[in-house]
Amino acid sequence: MAKFEPKIIAFACNWCTSAGADLAGTSRMKYQPNSTIIRVMCSSRVDPQHILRAFKQGADGVFVGGCHPGDCHYLTGNYNTLRRVKLLKKMMQDMGIDPQRLQLEWVSAAEGQKFVQVINEFTDKIRKLGALNLSKETSN
Amino acid sequence: MNDKKKKRIGVFVCHCGINIAGTVDVKKAAKELSKHKNVAHAEDYVYMCSDPGQKLISDTIKEKNLDGVVVACCSPSLHESTFRGTSEEAGLNPYQCEIANIREQCSWVHKDKQRATSKAITISNSIVEKVLRNQSLEPISVPLTKRAMVIGGGIGGIQAALDIANGGHEVILVEKSPSIGGHMIQLSETFPTLDCSQCIMTPKMVEVSKHPNIKLMTYSEVQDVSGYVGNFKVKILKKPTYVDPDACTLCDECTKVCPVVTSNEFDQGLTGRKAIYVPFPQAIPATYTIDAEACPGFLPIACGKCAEVCEPNAINFDMKPETVEEEVGAIVVATGYDLYSQKNLKEYGGGQYPDVLDGLQFERLLSASGPTQGKILRPSDHKEPKEVVFVQCAGSRDPELHCAYCSKICCMYTAKHAMLYKHHVQDGQPYIFYIDIRSGGKDYEEFVQRAVEDDGVVYIRGKVSKIFEEDGKVKVWGVDTLTGKDIQVDADMVVLAMALRPSGGAGELAKILKMAMDKDGFLSEAHPKLRPVESVTSGMFLAGAAQAPKDIPEVVAQSSGAASKVLAMFSSDELHHDPIVAEVDEDVCSGCKMCIRVCPYDARVYDEEKGVVTVNEVLCEGCGACIVACPSGATQQKNFSDDQINSMIDSIL
Numbered sequence A: 001m002a003k004f005e006p007k008i009i010a011f012a013c014n015w016c017t018s019a020g021a022d023l024a025g026t027s028r029m030k031y032q033p034n035s036t037i038i039r040v041m042c043s044s045r046v047d048p049q050h051i052l053r054a055f056k057q058g059a060d061g062v063f064v065g066g067c068h069p070g071d072c073h074y075l076t077g078n079y080n081t082l083r084r085v086k087l088l089k090k091m092m093q094d095m096g097i098d099p100q101r102l103q104l105e106w107v108s109a110a111e112g113q114k115f116v117q118v119i120n121e122f123t124d125k126i127r128k129l130g131a132l133n134l135s136k137e138t139s140n
Numbered sequence B: 001m002n003d004k005k006k007k008r009i010g011v012f013v014c015h016c017g018i019n020i021a022g023t024v025d026v027k028k029a030a031k032e033l034s035k036h037k038n039v040a041h042a043e044d045y046v047y048m049c050s051d052p053g054q055k056l057i058s059d060t061i062k063e064k065n066l067d068g069v070v071v072a073c074c075s076p077s078l079h080e081s082t083f084r085g086t087s088e089e090a091g092l093n094p095y096q097c098e099i100a101n102i103r104e105q106c107s108w109v110h111k112d113k114q115r116a117t118s119k120a121i122t123i124s125n126s127i128v129e130k131v132l133r134n135q136s137l138e139p140i141s142v143p144l145t146k147r148a149m150v151i152g153g154g155i156g157g158i159q160a161a162l163d164i165a166n167g168g169h170e171v172i173l174v175e176k177s178p179s180i181g182g183h184m185i186q187l188s189e190t191f192p193t194l195d196c197s198q199c200i201m202t203p204k205m206v207e208v209s210k211h212p213n214i215k216l217m218t219y220s221e222v223q224d225v226s227g228y229v230g231n232f233k234v235k236i237l238k239k240p241t242y243v244d245p246d247a248c249t250l251c252d253e254c255t256k257v258c259p260v261v262t263s264n265e266f267d268q269g270l271t272g273r274k275a276i277y278v279p280f281p282q283a284i285p286a287t288y289t290i291d292a293e294a295c296p297g298f299l300p301i302a303c304g305k306c307a308e309v310c311e312p313n314a315i316n317f318d319m320k321p322e323t324v325e326e327e328v329g330a331i332v333v334a335t336g337y338d339l340y341s342q343k344n345l346k347e348y349g350g351g352q353y354p355d356v357l358d359g360l361q362f363e364r365l366l367s368a369s370g371p372t373q374g375k376i377l378r379p380s381d382h383k384e385p386k387e388v389v390f391v392q393c394a395g396s397r398d399p400e401l402h403c404a405y406c407s408k409i410c411c412m413y414t415a416k417h418a419m420l421y422k423h424h425v426q427d428g429q430p431y432i433f434y435i436d437i438r439s440g441g442k443d444y445e446e447f448v449q450r451a452v453e454d455d456g457v458v459y460i461r462g463k464v465s466k467i468f469e470e471d472g473k474v475k476v477w478g479v480d481t482l483t484g485k486d487i488q489v490d491a492d493m494v495v496l497a498m499a500l501r502p503s504g505g506a507g508e509l510a511k512i513l514k515m516a517m518d519k520d521g522f523l524s525e526a527h528p529k530l531r532p533v534e535s536v537t538s539g540m541f542l543a544g545a546a547q548a549p550k551d552i553p554e555v556v557a558q559s560s561g562a563a564s565k566v567l568a569m570f571s572s573d574e575l576h577h578d579p580i581v582a583e584v585d586e587d588v589c590s591g592c593k594m595c596i597r598v599c600p601y602d603a604r605v606y607d608e609e610k611g612v613v614t615v616n617e618v619l620c621e622g623c624g625a626c627i628v629a630c631p632s633g634a635t636q637q638k639n640f641s642d643d644q645i646n647s648m649i650d651s652i653l
């Protein structure tokens, strides 16, 4: 069997995390290629439904990146994100999906290095957790 | 064409020289992307952003009758507007063009060519799915108030205000202290030309006070800012001066009878002033202020002497703070700096020794209008100091204990201080302790050389470990790092080049303005290289030392830069605003108002008649928070709809 390569969707807000990911690129830092970024204007655009859909469609992990608290380009967007992700993690527990498969991080436009670090750590974590087998995870 | 089934998309894969092509097999990517059923054309090219590259795109749009374009290249923050412009020229709605970021977010961060190639294809395909569902949009026009507010009346704020006012627009200049002038008016002579600071500053201050386009509000602070670029509403608090400037004749009888002496900020505490005072002789506006904290007169039985002698009855203890509301289109922040307090440097005496001064105190000693009329006399006994030690980097470049950054201007003003000291005390000996000498700037290195060669300033490379007073001397212990020897100088006076900090209260102001600050509390520019005078909040600009330590030439250049950005903005009659805003399906909306709660811009309005919530497109900034809050799916963000995000997810997985 081929080595397990996790599939990860990384939502990133336009102003901080996506810009931080750009900085990682400009600085030629390297990270594992398992995650694909979906750029949204603000992390508060990420709907729990999108996250659940990603899991349903075969994502092994979902990452959400926003600006640090207080720094959201839209002032308070990321506080909504924080609440929604917390709530969703609880629901995931009930649904039988390991909440560790969803991760929220604050990465600013200046934190290229942090972006690399959190993506690598998250990828490693998901690699350890193994592939998400929805029917299996949700049945027990 | 918004029928996504029939939409014809063109995909253009850029090599960016080898920046992309070095890690991504661009030919393979184009070939794979052409397999998407809606991709009518896929092609790679060495530099899409070049003229021939753009021509390739626009020709293909016309030839192949494309309804949408995906350019797989660098970050949208770089060339989104380029390629949207290209598309528009070719007759396509610019919002039908999107960027797939395969450079910063793919080729530059991965090594394995095969995996990078497949990731580039995945990213590009997800953007194809997005464009398939993009609406054609028109930018939203926003009205523009062509008035500006400048906060801070130092040289930075003054320059910005004058430039904007001379450009024909009204400016409100808000200064928190009783006079404009900032730190520059405190300085003696300025490097590298040694021109008298007050002589070049006062004409500018007068120009501000006389300018028909400038409304000067001193002793005032910004309390609240709402609105958005082009349309800010600001509340400014005018603190009471307790003196009616129109009635006051400046006869100065009041200060003669005022019994209170308190520290004089203009002289950096080296002298005292009365509780009723004019900050300095050339103050603008030239009027008295009663320092409410020092004055006992607010209990009429306690004092009130000034009011008794004031013939024109200009003094009014009942004056109340006043809040003024103004509308402006742009805001320039020029709140400058403060010196790091000596209290923080315990090893240098923590501010307890009268003959250990900071740089601004020494400027006051040097100044002809200062406490000693420009004679160098040390504060403790008014004797002329014969040996003076200047310590650079006091509190700067010390990440463990103090400020990590270089305060940038201290090398130059310390050379100036030592030089001017020598001009005043010809038989005196100046020593400078330094870590490095940073004298980059026009005529700066020559200036430092002059201090060494013409004025005999002794530079000692090393750090001072301890400063203390003993037997009427200020003893300085240090190490000469060039020879490795311990050094002790028994000096008569010491001048510390204290680090520059953001001015007190800058943090609270930044919160009110919702402007970003860096880790040290200086205001952040939108881009460190390409947008140095703009803040990330559109319509707000930075000028002067509020952004980082700077000398006067740099402050003036940046302030004029900020002003020209404001003038460029004011040169059109309306602003355009990204149309990726929220929209509502009124048939589905139940009027639950959940969206109103999460909207930070008051862009959501409940329509009583229809029982639905609508969107004010001018106010909506397009964050999308309300879309997620809506329990009925009645609202979507244009070009970031649920359908789009879901189809991107599906395409990636």
Ligand SMILES: Cc1cc2nc3c(=O)[nH]c(=O)nc-3n(C[C@H](O)[C@H](O)[C@H](O)COP(=O)(O)OP(=O)(O)OC[C@H]3O[C@@H](n4cnc5c(N)ncnc54)[C@H](O)[C@@H]3O)c2cc1C
Binding pocket: B151, B152, B153, B154, B155, B156, B157, B174, B175, B176, B177, B180, B181, B182, B183, B184, B187, B189, B190, B191, B192, B220, B221, B222, B334, B335, B336, B337, B338, B358, B359, B360, B363, B409, B413, B416, B503, B504, B505, B506, B509, B543, B544, B545, B546, B550, B551, B552, B553, B555
């Ligand atoms: C010892 C010393 C010597 C120097 N010598 C030289 C020299 O020889 N040559 C040279 O080029 N440069 C010199 N400089 C640097 C020079 O002082 C600065 O470059 C310049 O003063 C910065 O101007 P600014 O307008 O940005 O800030 P500031 O001069 O600090 O002015 C800021 C203004 O904003 C006001 N303000 C602050 N907060 C608020 C608020 N919340 N609301 C309203 N108003 C507010 C302040 O009261 C002040 O009036 C020297 C500096 C020092 C410390």
Ligand code: FES
Binding pocket: A013, A014, A015, A016, A017, A041, A042, A043, A044, A065, A066, A067, A072, A073, A074, A077, A078
């Ligand atoms: S814009 Fe980054 S979280 Fe809101």
